[in-house]
Amino acid sequence: MNRKTVVRHLQRRGHELKFNAFTPEKAERAIELYLNGMTLVEAAAATNANSRSVSLALAERGIPRRPRGHRPREQGAGTASP
Helix, strand or coil: CCHHHHHHHHHHCCCCCCCCCCCHHHHHHHHHHHHCCCCHHHHHHHCCCCHHHHHHHHHHCCCCCCCCCCCCCCCCCCCCCC
16 A cells, blocks of 8 residues: 555544654754764754664765764773873
């Protein structure tokens, strides 16, 4: 069954559907957050988007993805000062 048909059936039965469009503004904000050090998942969560949408936005703009895994610790994080 087509997605639009399902939506029409649900709306006829009184279901309120919420669509969360990944707008160009959200894409720009997610990219800014990613470039400033957030992970892809964190940038997606901060912009109320899914990680696939953020990943596609990065690819469309030619921005390379960082390797998966743990982020490197910041200088001095978790170390005691003498």
